[in-house]
Amino acid sequence: MFQAYYMPQTVQEAMDILSGHKGQAAIIAGGTDLVLDIHEGKKNFSAFVDISRIPNLRSIEEEDGFLRLGAAVTHAQANRSALVQAAAPILAEACGKVGSLQIRNVATLVGNVVNAQPAADAAVALAALAAKAVIDDGTTCREVLVEDLYAEVGMCKVNPTKEIVTSLLVPVQKKRQGSAFVRLDQRKALALPMLNVAAVVQLDESGERFEWARIIMAPVGPGPVRGFEGENLLAGAAASRETIMQAAKAAVKHANPRSSALRGSREYRLGVLPVLVKRALEAAVIHAQKD
Amino acid sequence: MDLMKLSFMLNGEATEIMVDPSDMLVDILRERLLLTGTKKGCGKGECGACTVIMDGAAVNSCMIPAMKAMGTTVQTIEGIGNPNQLHPLQESFMDEGAIQCGFCTPGMIMSAKALLDSTPHPDGAQIKEAIAGNICRCTGYVKIEKAILSASEKLKG
Numbered sequence: 001m002f003q004a005y006y007m008p009q010t011v012q013e014a015m016d017i018l019s020g021h022k023g024q025a026a027i028i029a030g031g032t033d034l035v036l037d038i039h040e041g042k043k044n045f046s047a048f049v050d051i052s053r054i055p056n057l058r059s060i061e062e063e064d065g066f067l068r069l070g071a072a073v074t075h076a077q078a079n080r081s082a083l084v085q086a087a088a089p090i091l092a093e094a095c096g097k098v099g100s101l102q103i104r105n106v107a108t109l110v111g112n113v114v115n116a117q118p119a120a121d122a123a124v125a126l127a128a129l130a131a132k133a134v135i136d137d138g139t140t141c142r143e144v145l146v147e148d149l150y151a152e153v154g155m156c157k158v159n160p161t162k163e164i165v166t167s168l169l170v171p172v173q174k175k176r177q178g179s180a181f182v183r184l185d186q187r188k189a190l191a192l193p194m195l196n197v198a199a200v201v202q203l204d205e206s207g208e209r210f211e212w213a214r215i216i217m218a219p220v221g222p223g224p225v226r227g228f229e230g231e232n233l234l235a236g237a238a239a240s241r242e243t244i245m246q247a248a249k250a251a252v253k254h255a256n257p258r259s260s261a262l263r264g265s266r267e268y269r270l271g272v273l274p275v276l277v278k279r280a281l282e283a284a285v286i287h288a289q290k291d
Numbered sequence: 292m293d294l295m296k297l298s299f300m301l302n303g304e305a306t307e308i309m310v311d312p313s314d315m316l317v318d319i320l321r322e323r324l325l326l327t328g329t330k331k332g333c334g335k336g337e338c339g340a341c342t343v344i345m346d347g348a349a350v351n352s353c354m355i356p357a358m359k360a361m362g363t364t365v366q367t368i369e370g371i372g373n374p375n376q377l378h379p380l381q382e383s384f385m386d387e388g389a390i391q392c393g394f395c396t397p398g399m400i401m402s403a404k405a406l407l408d409s410t411p412h413p414d415g416a417q418i419k420e421a422i423a424g425n426i427c428r429c430t431g432y433v434k435i436e437k438a439i440l441s442a443s444e445k446l447k448g
Binding site for chain 2: 099
């Protein structure tokens, strides 16, 4: 189990501890996934580097058309933030669906991404919003789209023994943009999603045609899956029920859910997925058409 | 494996205790500080029986490393009311019949207290959200929600 518990006050301090422990120390923020993995023997480290006290990782700020959410920002914080509710409403909504209030009070958005479960609520919303993770490896900082961080199920391309995601950059919603988040679940709390769908759409000035759409579906693959075929049908198309219905059917082409006692059968979920995509697109269009 | 010193405010008292870095908060509370009001139902954050309030927020103490409490203010069920003067939540839970076996009760009351501390006049939806992470196998929740509403009304006056 862990032999030391560090609480650095700066990112540099955290990086120094990580490199000093040569792969045996890991970053912990809220720890609501990590602690369980350790208790179940799935992961093992000798030291923890708790970044939740680092002052500049706890803020939510707007800069240059983006929201910057620090790595220690919790789901509860994001869900309640007036900034997030205005600039990226599906993120506020998705964060409010994670686990329970007790979990949302400590668990972080960045943890939700780095833990790399494909249907993680905040991560699905972040992927739909084309959000980026800012990753510090001790020498440089790089920005990577959240949707590009998934290697395999449960494996993120960020190495928590060597790198720290310091913040998330989320584009602020623009005029005639709309979004929606649809979750299929067995209970209203303490329930993993059977399916999560998030849609972000850009309509033209008149609000009658799509300029583009982004559709994310999960868990139907190792990471959040883009509904490219549906998105392509919508580009330049009329924002009508018919086009949305066609796009929803096309979007699920690469959705590949397994049958799971926890998430539902493959057949059932493939059956309902186009309906959820349709609902998400319709709601996103209504949102975009509002003045 | 070196022990580390954990200092925090617990139920209004400055508390210092040596802990192992792998200890969870619930075990420190129950086994070391003998505050057994906080219960262990699942040990993995899925039932809420272990709910305590940390810096004003309800948290599952079974999945919080003890060292995370460093410098924080923690309140457990033992810190609510006292035998001579019950907290309105404790009174209402009894009066409304919101307690059967009692195992979920400490966690429920802590979740409710965290809610009322930040939202003195919650509506039904806010009450449901506040206790959505607390499982009760006995009561069916209705009387628990009623008790929380009733306590909030008592606290109003």
